[in-house]
Amino acid sequence: MRTILLGLLTLAALSAQNTVVIQNGIIHTVTKGTITGSVVIVNGKITEVGEKVMTPAGAKIVDASGKHVIPGIIDCHTHIAVDAINEGSVSVSSMVGVDDVVNNERMDIYRALAGGVTTANVLHGSANAIGGRNVVLKMRWGKDADGLVFKEAKPGLKMALGENPKRQGMQTTGFGAQAGQQNLRYPGTRMGVEDVIREAFTNAKEYQKEWKDYEAKKAKGEMALPPRRDLQLETLVEVLEGKRLVHAHCYRADEILMLLRVSQEFGFKIATLQHVLEGYKVAKEIAAAGVGASTFSDWWSYKVEAYDAIPYNAAVLQKKGVLVSLNSDDAGGAELMRRLNTEAGKIMKYGGMTEDEALAMITINPAKQLGIDQLVGSIEAGKQADLVIYDKDPLSIFSKVEKVFIDGQQYFDRDGDMSARPRKEAEKKGLLEKEKETDRRNAPQTRRPS
Amino acid sequence: MRSRGLLGIILAASVYAGANDSMLIRNATVHPVSGPKQENVSVLVVDGKIAEVGAKVAAKGKIKVVDGKGLHVYPGMIDSGSPVGMSEISSVRETTDTGELGDFNPQLRALIAVNPESEHIPVVRANGITSVMVLPGSMGGRGAGGGSIISGQVSMIHLDGWTWEEMEIRRDAALQLVWPAIASRGRGASDDDLPPALAARRVTFAQAKRNQEEDVRKLKEFVEEARRYQKAKAGKETGLKPDLKYEAMLPVLEGKRPIMVLASREREIREAVEWAERERLKIVLANVREPGKMTEELAKKKIPVILGSPFTTPIDDDAAYDEPFTLAAELNKAGVKIAFASFGTQFARNLPYEAGQSVAFGLPYDEALKSVTLNAAEIWGVADQYGSIEPGKWADLVVTDGDLLEVKTNVKMMFIKGAPVDLESKHTKLYKKYLARP
Numbered sequence: 108m109r110t111i112l113l114g115l116l117t118l119a120a121l122s123a124q125n126t127v128v129i130q131n132g133i134i135h136t137v138t139k140g141t142i143t144g145s146v147v148i149v150n151g152k153i154t155e156v157g158e159k160v161m162t163p164a165g166a167k168i169v170d171a172s173g174k175h176v177i178p179g180i181i182d183c184h185t186h187i188a189v190d191a192i193n194e195g196s197v198s199v200s201s202m203v204g205v206d207d208v209v210n211n212e213r214m215d216i217y218r219a220l221a222g223g224v225t226t227a228n229v230l231h232g233s234a235n236a237i238g239g240r241n242v243v244l245k246m247r248w249g250k251d252a253d254g255l256v257f258k259e260a261k262p263g264l265k266m267a268l269g270e271n272p273k274r275q276g277m278q279t280t281g282f283g284a285q286a287g288q289q290n291l292r293y294p295g296t297r298m299g300v301e302d303v304i305r306e307a308f309t310n311a312k313e314y315q316k317e318w319k320d321y322e323a324k325k326a327k328g329e330m331a332l333p334p335r336r337d338l339q340l341e342t343l344v345e346v347l348e349g350k351r352l353v354h355a356h357c358y359r360a361d362e363i364l365m366l367l368r369v370s371q372e373f374g375f376k377i378a379t380l381q382h383v384l385e386g387y388k389v390a391k392e393i394a395a396a397g398v399g400a401s402t403f404s405d406w407w408s409y410k411v412e413a414y415d416a417i418p419y420n421a422a423v424l425q426k427k428g429v430l431v432s433l434n435s436d437d438a439g440g441a442e443l444m445r446r447l448n449t450e451a452g453k454i455m456k457y458g459g460m461t462e463d464e465a466l467a468m469i470t471i472n473p474a475k476q477l478g479i480d481q482l483v484g485s486i487e488a489g490k491q492a493d494l495v496i497y498d499k500d501p502l503s504i505f506s507k508v509e510k511v512f513i514d515g516q517q518y519f520d521r522d523g524d525m526s527a528r529p530r531k532e533a534e535k536k537g538l539l540e541k542e543k544e545t546d547r548r549n550a551p552q553t554r555r556p557s
Numbered sequence: 558m559r560s561r562g563l564l565g566i567i568l569a570a571s572v573y574a575g576a577n578d579s580m581l582i583r584n585a586t587v588h589p590v591s592g593p594k595q596e597n598v599s600v601l602v603v604d605g606k607i608a609e610v611g612a613k614v615a616a617k618g619k620i621k622v623v624d625g626k627g628l629h630v631y632p633g634m635i636d637s638g639s640p641v642g643m644s645e646i647s648s649v650r651e652t653t654d655t656g657e658l659g660d661f662n663p664q665l666r667a668l669i670a671v672n673p674e675s676e677h678i679p680v681v682r683a684n685g686i687t688s689v690m691v692l693p694g695s696m697g698g699r700g701a702g703g704g705s706i707i708s709g710q711v712s713m714i715h716l717d718g719w720t721w722e723e724m725e726i727r728r729d730a731a732l733q734l735v736w737p738a739i740a741s742r743g744r745g746a747s748d749d750d751l752p753p754a755l756a757a758r759r760v761t762f763a764q765a766k767r768n769q770e771e772d773v774r775k776l777k778e779f780v781e782e783a784r785r786y787q788k789a790k791a792g793k794e795t796g797l798k799p800d801l802k803y804e805a806m807l808p809v810l811e812g813k814r815p816i817m818v819l820a821s822r823e824r825e826i827r828e829a830v831e832w833a834e835r836e837r838l839k840i841v842l843a844n845v846r847e848p849g850k851m852t853e854e855l856a857k858k859k860i861p862v863i864l865g866s867p868f869t870t871p872i873d874d875d876a877a878y879d880e881p882f883t884l885a886a887e888l889n890k891a892g893v894k895i896a897f898a899s900f901g902t903q904f905a906r907n908l909p910y911e912a913g914q915s916v917a918f919g920l921p922y923d924e925a926l927k928s929v930t931l932n933a934a935e936i937w938g939v940a941d942q943y944g945s946i947e948p949g950k951w952a953d954l955v956v957t958d959g960d961l962l963e964v965k966t967n968v969k970m971m972f973i974k975g976a977p978v979d980l981e982s983k984h985t986k987l988y989k990k991y992l993a994r995p
Binding site: 221407 | 645646647648649676677868869870874875877878879902903904906907910913914916917918962963964965966967983984985987988991992994
């Protein structure tokens, strides 16, 4: 009896410590409509959402009266938090990964967070037909590199079609021209891009078979030497076995169709077509293949393959049955990431999506595409408490982020940011003074000639 | 370009007679910008000009009538700097006519390189932008693709017309100058992200400073030479041969034509302002990013500022995260007259949202609306004809179903000089075509 009581007491103390209630907000659950009510968070998870909730004693109360609460924004394609994004020297670089080079001190993490982004799919660049491994991060600003990783997210691989992978094989333009004739890299055409992919997966199938044969022999107790380990092909085998998601950069309808057919030929699935600016032209085929699309709201005309891009792309894809998300593709900054809410707002204008459909494109849809929709992407009991509080309608240009919670912890607070500014300014001034002083002290002494 | 039949389709039931450039928009919410918004009023347009705004305005004679119930009427927006019409695909040099070779090109005229058939024009105007200051030079810096110190004549155009001549509002609205900046590296990207050609161009700070000082010296020398030419011409010196570059400088030197100086940071802004003051030039600053202590001075000296898109990240890591968002509000609070520019083609249609975003971060709404309409017209010297809904001005009107600065709002109708403008574009056509794909 005593032990039980003691146990209960400890539990109560714990819950009081780790309980947050966001009260009286306009809560956009995304999956279960919009209500005016409260969200209860215990130990980083949402335990209750409703118009009336039980407020546990000792809970931290966040008053959200008149404010809007949405699930944390998920950016399905970024290059933030890493310093180098392309291993562009080879056309198949599946042995490298941005997961090895996460830099937790990059300011773009904080800026993304301040824009309501809680999760980001950080991808390898698009210099090669088959790029490197990705990493899914949570914007837990202040944590070390390991502490940023969204551990439950499925691993992925970047692929790329069109102008970018062609560039190093082109003699007259782009990086190819700079590299010089002797350094041109195959492929230089869309035909070559297809060939590189087919060859790589042909090799991966062979490699997979070698291992299967070896495992079979071993299981039978036969003597067998394991095949030579190949890190490049190992990643591709994971793709073939559905253990790794493919995120493929693409623009034109022809190349999109090509990749769909190649993936069907080899029996692997594309999780998302990235950018996919001409996706609207082959929306039927994309929908039939059960492939997701992650696109921009209104980018166009920055290169030839983006000339037929239209801001109605997301709407057409969605209307034809494709799961659509909006991404930023931010590299070297978090410019678009921090405005994905209004990018979603634009989708209501271009193609007449509803508010919920627009919000879904930056929350639950990317969560589904990354295989984390059981954990994040909507405001539901049982999910991780990644939440954003806006002062106004989150899809409006006139709104701004006030608070951001990840795993129930507050990682951004606008008031806190503002009030810390004078202190930081003083701190910076002090450091600069100190640096000057050090420079003076270390300056070489000039002596008079004797 | 103008779809003469469009309004006929929209207003099948209404009276359709009389001049095409005359009409009455009835019972709308009108945002004159020059004054407070008026609900349930009518706008009468006669021969392309606004004749009357009020509750009891009647159609004079048999002119077309537009039912404005539930709709909002705004003056057409002005983009204060963009290569719209001069650049089709930004990464393809052959399709881009901004950024000529050579450091000093005041004689170049942007207007004559505007392609009326550019796919960008219908796209941009479909979002409520009726006129643009087209820029002969590339934006800031002098990186790849050339770019001068003095780039040429900025022209003000209407986004409507069969030829560039018909699009012209003012061919020599301003002179574009990119104030030399100390640039030792490209901004934003880290070393590893820079393409080899750019990385190779990196220089030490000391070298960058020397380069900048040399460029400023060259600029001062060029203007001095132009002054000598001006004097010689005034004195009818014998043997003086005409020089197109110096000729183009004359209206600027006489203070008759504004000079649009692109300068981002405090240091460059100070240098540019001091120089313009010494030379007694009419200066408009553009692409201002970090005015710092110069803010108060710009207000005091009544120097207007054209802001680039706030959709960017702060230049420095230790800057406040919202620095680009609050800049407009800070300048306005200090008393600086501001207008917005897209400074690009791809996102030119997002001009209203640049102003809207600034509202979220402190810019008073009325000022935001002015910054894309009346302020721009005033800065560029065309406020007697454009920028607000007032009798006597050209009827450049945008009719919307909501707030002009809001992303969700749709433009329902547009009029340039009172004539209806087609809102279809490459984008709407492709949309309809593929939505209908069986």
